[in-house]
Amino acid sequence: MQLTRKGVETKRRIVEGAALEIRSQGVFSLxxxxxxxxxxxxKSQLFHYFPGGKDELLLEVARYEAARVIDxxxxxxGSLVSWTAWWEWRDKVVARYRAQGGDCPLHVALSQLRATTDAAQTVAGELIGQWQSQLAAGIRSMQDIGEIRPELDADRAAAALLAGVQGGVMIFLTTGVMDHLEAALDEGIAHLGGAAAVEARPPRPAAAA
Known part of the structure; x- marks a missing residue:
């Protein structure tokens, strides 16, 4: 369906509004x-843009939230060109999930798309593909300046790092414990650069007594 500029704006407003509803009351009550x-x-406007009803709207919300994960x-x-940059990225990932808490709108939306499983898998696959691609690009940038050994397979290393991050995220969403996500990021970056990466890590605040 070809949309006018106004139509694009209306559709975006509906998706963003649905995302806010899910954030405030959960998908089960949506x-x-x-x-x-x-x-x-x-109602006619909503079904004009989402003729498949709630499932189609949830799928668009999932795409919206997936884009937010990257954004x-x-x-x-997109600028993993030094170990300082890698640690800053690490801190941003941790801060994002800490601020978000245990309610991940993307995870919730995808988990409820039972009637459109293939589509939900496509959204998740697109997210993972974009994320892994940018991590691999960062690894190659570090290889170009001699900070990561050249024989390392950048795509495979990015996949391993991302798998660790996603595992940490799932544990956090299940238990509320952030330790596994932080460990996956810390150990993943250290594996890429060894002592040079570890030495570049900024000091962490001391734990409260």
Missing amino acids: RLEDVMGRTSTS DQQPEL
């Missing part, structure tokens, strides 16, 4: 009437 009220749209890591994720 009603299309609430989305319409929040976004000042009619929230910028500009650090």
